[in-house]
Amino acid sequence: MLKRLRGACLGQRWGIEKLSFGRLTQAVIGSIIFVFFINQGSANSDRSIKVIGWGALSGSYADYGVNSRAALIAALEEINLSGGVKLADGAYATIDLIAFEDTKCSEEKSIAVLNNATTSQGILAAFGGTCSSECLGVFQELNRYSQDVGSIDLLAPVLVDTCIRPGLARISDWVFRNVANDIEIYDRFFEWIRENYPEVKTFGGGVELDDPRAYVYHTAVFVQMALRNGFKWVGPVVKGAGPNVKQGMKALQAATVNHNWRKTETDFRSQVIRITKHKPDMILVIGHSRSTCGFVTELRKQNIDVKLIVGFSPVASRESLDRCGQELEGMLVPTTFAEMSSEGKHAAAKVVSHGGVLNHQSAAAWENAFFFLRAAQEAKLMAREDTLLEDRLRLKQALAKTTHMLGLIGPIARDGVGEVIRPYVIVRAVNGQWLVVYDPRS
Numbered sequence: 001m002l003k004r005l006r007g008a009c010l011g012q013r014w015g016i017e018k019l020s021f022g023r024l025t026q027a028v029i030g031s032i033i034f035v036f037f038i039n040q041g042s043a044n045s046d047r048s049i050k051v052i053g054w055g056a057l058s059g060s061y062a063d064y065g066v067n068s069r070a071a072l073i074a075a076l077e078e079i080n081l082s083g084g085v086k087l088a089d090g091a092y093a094t095i096d097l098i099a100f101e102d103t104k105c106s107e108e109k110s111i112a113v114l115n116n117a118t119t120s121q122g123i124l125a126a127f128g129g130t131c132s133s134e135c136l137g138v139f140q141e142l143n144r145y146s147q148d149v150g151s152i153d154l155l156a157p158v159l160v161d162t163c164i165r166p167g168l169a170r171i172s173d174w175v176f177r178n179v180a181n182d183i184e185i186y187d188r189f190f191e192w193i194r195e196n197y198p199e200v201k202t203f204g205g206g207v208e209l210d211d212p213r214a215y216v217y218h219t220a221v222f223v224q225m226a227l228r229n230g231f232k233w234v235g236p237v238v239k240g241a242g243p244n245v246k247q248g249m250k251a252l253q254a255a256t257v258n259h260n261w262r263k264t265e266t267d268f269r270s271q272v273i274r275i276t277k278h279k280p281d282m283i284l285v286i287g288h289s290r291s292t293c294g295f296v297t298e299l300r301k302q303n304i305d306v307k308l309i310v311g312f313s314p315v316a317s318r319e320s321l322d323r324c325g326q327e328l329e330g331m332l333v334p335t336t337f338a339e340m341s342s343e344g345k346h347a348a349a350k351v352v353s354h355g356g357v358l359n360h361q362s363a364a365a366w367e368n369a370f371f372f373l374r375a376a377q378e379a380k381l382m383a384r385e386d387t388l389l390e391d392r393l394r395l396k397q398a399l400a401k402t403t404h405m406l407g408l409i410g411p412i413a414r415d416g417v418g419e420v421i422r423p424y425v426i427v428r429a430v431n432g433q434w435l436v437v438y439d440p441r442s
Contacts, residue, residue: 047093049085049124049383052117054110056130057102060212063288064162065130068365069100070356072127075369085373088380105130107137114138118156124391125157127368135163139171146174152389157396159372161364169419176399178364180336180422183221183245189334189426190229192438200307204235204275205284206259208291214312218286219253220246234278263291268298282308289315293324300327313360316427316434318348328429336422337363337408338434344408367407375399
C-alpha cells in the first residue's frame with residue numbers, strides 16, 4: 001500500500017482550466033502560475049478520496065510504467081500539499097493512492113485490478129494502463145458494465161496516460177485518455193526537417209529490440225513517416241517499404257535485425273558501422289536514455305560525419321542529458337514535454353525525487369492528476385462511503401464536460417469522448433539542455 005500523501009496548507013498547483021485557443025498566446029501560457037491558498041483546517045482534514053493506479057512496473061515496458069507511477073505520485077503529493085479536493089460541504093479531502101499495481105501489460109490482470117478496486121477497495125477513480133492491449137480489454141469491460149444495471153458497482157472513471165493506440169477512449173465513456181498521436185507528430189516532425197534541412201536527403205537508423213513499443217514505432221511509423229516526407233532509406237534493401245503506417249514493416253524488421261540493439265547493450269561498434277556504411281545524412285536512434293547514449297557515444301568515438309541525428313521522444317529528458325549531454329549535442333527530438341517554464345522544471349524535479357523521469361509519456365500522468373482535481377471539485381463530491389457510486393457518476397460527468405485543459409507545455413483539447421490533441425515541440429540538445437527550436441503554435 002502506498003502511504004497516504006498529506007501536506008501543508010500552502011502550495012503551488014498546476015490547474016487545468018477552460019481556455020480560449022484563439023486568444024491564448026505562448027507568452028501568456030508561459031506566464032500562467034496557479035497558486036492556491038487553502039486554510040489550515042482543510043490541510044488537516046482526515047477525509048480522503050481513494051484512487052488506484054496500475055501499469056507495467058516490470059518486463060519490457062517497465063520504463064513506461066515506472067515513470068508514470070512516479071509522475072502520478074509526485075503530482076498527487078503536490079495536490080495534497082495544497083490541501084486536496086474541496087468537497088460539496090466545504091471540507092477538503094486528500095487524494096489517497098492506495099496502490100499502483102504491476103500488471104505487466106496483462107489484460108486479465110488489469111481487469112482484475114480494476115474490478116477488485118471498485119468492489120472491495122472503495123476507489124473513486126483509476127489511473128494508468130501502459131499497453132494498448134490491456135487498455136483495450138479494460139475499456140471493453142467498462143463498456144459492457146455500463147450497459148448492465150447489475151454491474152454499476154464495477155464502474156469507475158479511468159484516466160489513461162500511456163496506451164497509445166488511437167481511438168481507444170471511444171470504446172467507453174468512462175475512459176479519459178491523455179495520450180499524444182505520435183503518428184501525426186512524427187509526420188509533422190519529418191516535414192519540418194525537410195523544410196529546414198534541405199541538405200538532408202537520406203536516412204538510416206536502429207532501435208531497441210527489447211522495447212516492443214520503440215521497435216514497432218520505428219519499423220511501422222517512423223521510417224514510413226520519413227519516407228512520406230521525401231527522405232530516402234539507405235541501408236539493407238527493404239521490399240515494399242512505403243509512406244503508409246506499417247507499410248513494409250515485416251520486411252524492414254527482417255532486413256535490419258543486425259542494425260539494432262538491446263537496452264542493456266554496452267558495445268555499439270558493429271551497429272554504428274552497419275548503419276553508417278551506407279552514409280545516411282540522417283540517423284534515427286530509437287531508444288531510451290541508456291542505449292541512446294551508448295549509440296551516440298560510439299558514433300562520436302568513430303568520428304562519423306552525419307548531418308542530423310534524430311531521437312525517440314522519451315529521450316528528451318533530464319536523465320539523458322545527465323548521462324551523455326555532450327554526446328547528444330545537436331540531436332533533434334519531437335516531444336510533448338519540455339522544461340519550458342518554472343512549472344515544468346519543478347514538475348520534472350519532483351518526479352525525479354520519486355524515482356522516475358518526466359518525459360513525453362509520463363508528463364500525461366502528471367497532467368491527469370490535475371485534470372482529476374479540477375473535475376473532482378466541479379463534481380462537488382461528498383466523499384462518503386454511502387455516496388461512492390453517486391460520486392463516481394458525478395466525476396465521470398464532470399470529466400466528460402471538459403473540452404479544454406492546460407498541460408505542462410500548453411493547452412490540450414478534448415473531443416468529449418476522452419481523446420485529446422496534445423501540443424508538442426521540437427527540441428535540440430544544446431550545451432547540456434533541451435532547447436525548443438520549433439513550436440507549431442508560435
